[in-house]
Structure formats: C-alpha cells, structure tokens
Amino acid sequence: MSTEMKGGHRQLKIWRGDRETGQLVDYELDTEPGMVVLDAVLEIQASQEPDLAVRWNCKAAKCGSCSAEINGKPQLMCKTRLDHLPADEPITVEPMRAFPQVRDLVTDVSWNYRVNEKIPPFTPREGLPNEYLMGQADTDRVSEFRKCIECFMCQDVCHILRDHRLQEKYYGPRFMVRLASLDMHPLDGLDRTDLIADQAGVGLCNITKCCTEVCPEGIKITDNAIIPLKERVADQRYDPLLKIFKRKGRQGRKKV
Amino acid sequence: MTVIEKHDYDVVVIGSGGSGLRAAIAAAEAGAKTAVICKSLLGKAHTVMAEGGMAASLGNMVPEDNWRTHFQDTMFGGKYLNNWRMAELHAKEVPDRAIELEHWGAIFDRNDDRKMHQRAFGGHTHNRLVHIGDRTGLELIRTLQDKTVHSNVDVFMETTITRLLKDGDRVVGAFGFKRPTGEYLSFSSKALVLATGGSGRIYKITSNSQDCTGDGYALAYHAGAQLVDMEFVQFHPTGMVFPPGVAGLLVTEAVRGEGGRLFNNNGERFMEKYDPKRMELSTRDVVARSIYTEVKEGRGSEHGGAFLDVTHLDGDYVKTRLPSMYEQFKELAGVDITKEPMQVGPTCHYFMGGIKVDADTGATRVPGLFATGEATGGMNGSNRLGGNSLGDLLVFGRRAGLGAVEEANRIGPVSVPDGAVEDAHARAAEDLAGDETNKENPYALHKELQQAMGAGAGIFRDKEGLETAIAEVEKIYERALNLRAPSSRPDYNPGWQLCQELRNMTTVSLMIAKGALLREESRGGHSRLDFPAYDDYWSEHNILQDGVGPDLDLTPVPVVRKDDLAELIDERKQQEAATK
Numbered sequence: 001m002s003t004e005m006k007g008g009h010r011q012l013k014i015w016r017g018d019r020e021t022g023q024l025v026d027y028e029l030d031t032e033p034g035m036v037v038l039d040a041v042l043e044i045q046a047s048q049e050p051d052l053a054v055r056w057n058c059k060a061a062k063c064g065s066c067s068a069e070i071n072g073k074p075q076l077m078c079k080t081r082l083d084h085l086p087a088d089e090p091i092t093v094e095p096m097r098a099f100p101q102v103r104d105l106v107t108d109v110s111w112n113y114r115v116n117e118k119i120p121p122f123t124p125r126e127g128l129p130n131e132y133l134m135g136q137a138d139t140d141r142v143s144e145f146r147k148c149i150e151c152f153m154c155q156d157v158c159h160i161l162r163d164h165r166l167q168e169k170y171y172g173p174r175f176m177v178r179l180a181s182l183d184m185h186p187l188d189g190l191d192r193t194d195l196i197a198d199q200a201g202v203g204l205c206n207i208t209k210c211c212t213e214v215c216p217e218g219i220k221i222t223d224n225a226i227i228p229l230k231e232r233v234a235d236q237r238y239d240p241l242l243k244i245f246k247r248k249g250r251q252g253r254k255k256v
Numbered sequence: 257m258t259v260i261e262k263h264d265y266d267v268v269v270i271g272s273g274g275s276g277l278r279a280a281i282a283a284a285e286a287g288a289k290t291a292v293i294c295k296s297l298l299g300k301a302h303t304v305m306a307e308g309g310m311a312a313s314l315g316n317m318v319p320e321d322n323w324r325t326h327f328q329d330t331m332f333g334g335k336y337l338n339n340w341r342m343a344e345l346h347a348k349e350v351p352d353r354a355i356e357l358e359h360w361g362a363i364f365d366r367n368d369d370r371k372m373h374q375r376a377f378g379g380h381t382h383n384r385l386v387h388i389g390d391r392t393g394l395e396l397i398r399t400l401q402d403k404t405v406h407s408n409v410d411v412f413m414e415t416t417i418t419r420l421l422k423d424g425d426r427v428v429g430a431f432g433f434k435r436p437t438g439e440y441l442s443f444s445s446k447a448l449v450l451a452t453g454g455s456g457r458i459y460k461i462t463s464n465s466q467d468c469t470g471d472g473y474a475l476a477y478h479a480g481a482q483l484v485d486m487e488f489v490q491f492h493p494t495g496m497v498f499p500p501g502v503a504g505l506l507v508t509e510a511v512r513g514e515g516g517r518l519f520n521n522n523g524e525r526f527m528e529k530y531d532p533k534r535m536e537l538s539t540r541d542v543v544a545r546s547i548y549t550e551v552k553e554g555r556g557s558e559h560g561g562a563f564l565d566v567t568h569l570d571g572d573y574v575k576t577r578l579p580s581m582y583e584q585f586k587e588l589a590g591v592d593i594t595k596e597p598m599q600v601g602p603t604c605h606y607f608m609g610g611i612k613v614d615a616d617t618g619a620t621r622v623p624g625l626f627a628t629g630e631a632t633g634g635m636n637g638s639n640r641l642g643g644n645s646l647g648d649l650l651v652f653g654r655r656a657g658l659g660a661v662e663e664a665n666r667i668g669p670v671s672v673p674d675g676a677v678e679d680a681h682a683r684a685a686e687d688l689a690g691d692e693t694n695k696e697n698p699y700a701l702h703k704e705l706q707q708a709m710g711a712g713a714g715i716f717r718d719k720e721g722l723e724t725a726i727a728e729v730e731k732i733y734e735r736a737l738n739l740r741a742p743s744s745r746p747d748y749n750p751g752w753q754l755c756q757e758l759r760n761m762t763t764v765s766l767m768i769a770k771g772a773l774l775r776e777e778s779r780g781g782h783s784r785l786d787f788p789a790y791d792d793y794w795s796e797h798n799i800l801q802d803g804v805g806p807d808l809d810l811t812p813v814p815v816v817r818k819d820d821l822a823e824l825i826d827e828r829k830q831q832e833a834a835t836k
Contacts, residue, residue: 005499034499046699050751051743058465060505062394063300079587102436103748113298121402122361132358133370142363143388146395150299
C-alpha cells in the first residue's frame, strides 16, 4: 500500500439529544488503521452507548444515509477517514443542523421527499421509438446529475435553507440538480421553466457554491446545474429577441 | 393505553429495493390501493449498491444474442438447479424491463449506434449488461423511486415490520413500528408482497447493507411458507480486504468485465489453472474459490487477498468506465487503481436461496402471501451470474405485483383478528421494555453469530464445521429469543431494531447451515471439502425447508423442469462436454 494508515487512541465528541435538548458527549476508543468515522460511531454504539441513534445503511458511500457534520463540515461518516482528521484534537460529530432533529445523529429529512413529489417526472416526447436513441455525450451530461445519492448535505449547507429558512420558496440544490437532469434530458417532453423560476425559486441562489463544496459525488451543482437553469429562465422569460418572435416555450416540450 | 395506527390496503409491499418498488408500481397501475414499506429511507435500499449492470439480451452489441442463450447461460451458471420457468421468464422479459426503465427516465451508457451499450460479464456468452458507469443500481432505484412517488403509492419510510398477521391460514396484514418515533402500526392487506432482499449481515465479511438481515425469509417461514436452496450463498470473488474497516466492500465484477486481471504474489495469472477458457470472467463461484485457494496456499497479497490489476488499461478509460471504483480505492485505501493493483478477496454477496414461489405470480403456498427478488429462491439455482439480479428484481417484481392484485381482486374484504395484533404488539413492547437483569448485548451477540457462520458455514464447508456452527447458532437462537433492547426509549432505538433482526438472522443462519449439511456435494455457491465433487442425486434435487421455531424440516425435491426447454438445456450440456 502506498499510503500509510494510522490507528491509535482517538477522542470523539458526539452530539446526543432529541428535538428539545442535547449536548456534545465525550467518548474515547482505540481505532484500527483505515477506520472511518462511522466505524468509530458504531464501535461506540456496540461497546459503550447501545442506544446511540445513527442512520446508516450501505457503508460504501452509495446510499447517502450517514450524512453528519464532522468537525463542523457536512460529510458522509462512511467516507471520512479518522486519520484524515487532525489527530491532536477530538473529532466532533453532529447531526445535520438544517433539518429538524430526531435523536442523536438522526435528522428528519422528510421535507426533501415532499419537494421531490412536486417535480413532474420524466415525460417522454411524443413520437419516440420504443428503443430510445441518444448519444453518449447526452448521457454524460445528464449522468453527472444522476450520480446524486440524496445525502442532502447540499441542502444542509445551503444558506437559503439553513440560515434564511426559505424552504417555502426554494427547493434547494438537490432539486436544482434533479430539475437540471430533467431539463437536459434530450428526450424529455416537458418545459419546467415556470416551475424552476417560480415554485422552485432558482433565482434565490446567489452562487456561493457551498453546495458544490460538500457534494460527496463531486457534482458541480452550481456551475453545471444551477447556473444553466438560471440561464434557461433568463432565456425564456427575458430574452428580447424571443419576445419579438413570440416564441412560446421550448421546442418539443409542453409547458407545465 | 397504547395507540396502534391502523391502515387498510389492497396490496402491501414490504421492502423498497428494486423488486419491491417494481411490485408496488405494478400493483398501483393495476388499480390496487397500494403501500410500500421501507425499513430505511426511500431510495437507500441495498439495490443502490449494484454496480456492474443488468443482463438483457437486447443484442445491441452482438445481434445474434437472444433469450435462449441468456437462458442457457443462467442455467449453466446455476449448475442446472434453477427453476426452469423462472430462468425462462427472466431471460424473455428482461429486455422489455430495461427498455421500460428508459421510458421512465433512466439513463444508460450508449454504443456507437446510440442504443444502450452492453458490457461483458462473467458467465454471459455475449456482451449483455446495460449499465451506466459502475453505478447501475443507483440509476435503477432512483428511476423506480420517482416512478413510485408519482404512481399513487403510499410510502412508509423507516418502518420496521416485526410480524405478518394471519387470519387462519391466510396472511391478512403486517405489524410493526415507525423507527423515528417507536409508534406502532398495523396494516391489513388483501395480498402482501415480501421484497426484503438477502441476509448478508449474518457474515462479518459482506458487501451487504445494514438492512440485509433476512427479514423476509424469517417472516415467511413463521407464516408457514417454504424456502428453497438456502444452502447456496454467493461469495463475490472481489471484495476489498484492506483496510480492516472496509473489508468486504464490493469491487464490481465490471473491473474484470473491462479487462482487469487477477494475479497472485508470484505474479502468476492464476485463473489459467482454474478456468483457462473463461479466465477472470469465469462464474463467481469458481473465481471466489480460486482466490480463496491461492491465499490459503500461501500465494496471497500482504493483506490476504489476490491482486486485481487494471494498470495495463488506459487511465482515463478506467476513470470513465469504473469511476466509483477509482474513487473508492483512492478515498478508502489510498490506492490509485490506474497505477497500482487492488487487493481483493471473497465477500458474502447474495443469497441464491429464498422463499419458494410460483414463477408466474410470485405466490407462496400461504394464501395472501407473495414474494419477489432476492427474498425468493429458484431463479438462480446454485449460483447467480453477475448482472442477473437487477433484471430478476424488475421481471419478478412486476409479476409479483400483478399476482398480488389478482389475488386482491379475487377475494373479498379481509379483517385482521384483534388477537393477532395484540400478540404482535405484546412481543414488540416486551422487547422494548428493557430488562435490568438481562445483560445480553445485542451487538455482541450479532458478532458471535457472524463468527459462528464465518467459521463453519462460509465459502468452504465440511460436516464437522457445519455441525459445530449449527450447535452454536441454536444456542444463539435461544439467546436471541430472550433479548431485550438495552434501552427502553422508543425513538430511533437501534438495539430494539437489532433484537428483531437477530431473531431473523439466526433463523436464516440455521436454514443455511442445515441445508449445507444435508447437501453432500459441491455445486455453485456451496463447497464441501468432504464432498468436493458433483453428485448425481443432488444434481437433480433442491432442498425445501419449512417448520416451527428452530425445528426445520428439510425435504429434497426434484428440480422443477419444463419439457419445452429440455432441448436448450441438452444443447448447452453437449457444448460444455465438447469443449472440456
């Protein structure tokens, strides 16, 4: 192996609490080389704190369940190695703060699922053959968005949701990515421009790129999803040439 | 007094992986009032981890590919113990299911003709797996998730089912609790579909999610259903072996499909010894045993695996075709796979066995109870080919959903007996009440179970080891019955959940070990050191299991044949004999 891995004694501060109250609690444990934060949390659960609540499932960075704020930064617990965190200070593990607490490290992320239900799904254009034809370049462009594992850390870090609490006015980065994947699907038959501009509130994003920074899949959320959606809205609503020619909607797509 | 939330549905689907969601979509589209119950959040089920792709004989790369060849490959892979009808339906219908996914918005990689690209995989005669990079399972689950929420299906997230409810012989519902709050709820169903997946968590080294605790096997067993082929457990040849925290994490077969080679520490490409014809793309059982043997005989890597090497391939190609593998090794092992070999070893991956169902409808022998996906047995015989799971989920998910609707339409209203709900509630509440005198730690007991199964009922087995494992698991079974949650908090209590799951896992472990003891031969995902060869009797028999509590009845029954397919089977057997 090319990289040395360190185990050893580590201290953790894990947030324990519920909807009403909570605090950081100190734990210590001996770690093996290559352990990730989730390994440490589960070891503490098994040997010290049997009712420590933590949401996890695949432990392979594929399901997006174990999102937490580690040393203040949203990260997947299963993908964050202990030896990549400073050894001389305790590791703090807290739940995502933008969502209501359930207990300990578990948050209520159900709002995201309600948002998704409001987005009209893929609807094929009329007259397509049974077996679709499209180029690899089209696939590649949309595929970036479909790498999203719905860890909701972009929603957690987005200041419009986290600080300004504008959940009623902005769907958040995750769903900008979802909308972009539909908008750029070459065979989709819906024009969601009005939804993107109005209910989803793409205009509220002021491009601070916090979401892009925390995406565990490396999706360029701001550059490749949100900015193109903003441009789409500008084109459709404010482009003077299009206004002159009274072009309505996008070719081949029905307005929703 | 405890309030138990009550829900009435025509069809209740337990499990929200690929087959559960496909079943729910089929049921809802057929007009049934449908609920799907997820143990985790929607979209997080174990299907999300499928990497390589879905085998479908679309013939986009090799026009002569067709369902017959796919059927023959599947039967050969399963060493002819498969349920012939299931393998037939799968091979015939999976192309339509793949196309349907595109209609629902899925995106797959393309070939030069702008059709779906299809990659090579172990045991498949032709390039057959449609895929998107190496995250095909995520694409499948996200597509089905979006289809589900727009198909008028009610979704119950983070809800644990502890028991199926019966009225006489008929399953009429299910009882459980909501994990975030601990509130109880009971469902009535005219038909209920188990889509609960496998049980990899009975082994320490596994590629399976935390959710995979054999819940459906145990729920069906206790409801009176039969299980089949439980001795066959697939150990995927390539799991990570280092660092210890990620041991077992899957390294997709697509690595070998894209040209990856296996070496031992002498630099020998050892598959030449074990399967010179197929080499690294031999079937999974063969590759897994080969790696295990190399390591055991002292030719392994420093961390006890084999070397899997893609450094002869173009680095950018590797990053495009295998992006998650590149990431996974870089992040978790500090290895750049375009420059250094990976170290890999076998990891528990898939359960060929499961609930015995009617191939066409997913019906079990218990009225009102259906099953689909990895929770069922038969489709894959003694060994599953890579790429044959995702298609299985869709083909038989849809069929089970339709089968359930037909049943729901056929019978009148059902009623759940109050006593059944009270019993189920009493048990769950007792688990939660905690017990100061009972100091059994469920997490420690889980480790004991994994230790016993790994030592005695792992990739290689023998009589003595299996008998020891059975004796140990029987004791663990009794202790699991008496388990109590270490804390009596109802909200998101992981120990409470594990009490239930441990009972399920010990039940499944007994099925595996007892089936393995009875089958005195080696075949597919079952290797006996004391019976290393095929056996004529066992080549034509599956083992059925049913029973009460830990007392399992095991009955060998002849393989379910189908006359019109015999010619295809004979043809493949002759081909195999000719090339030996």
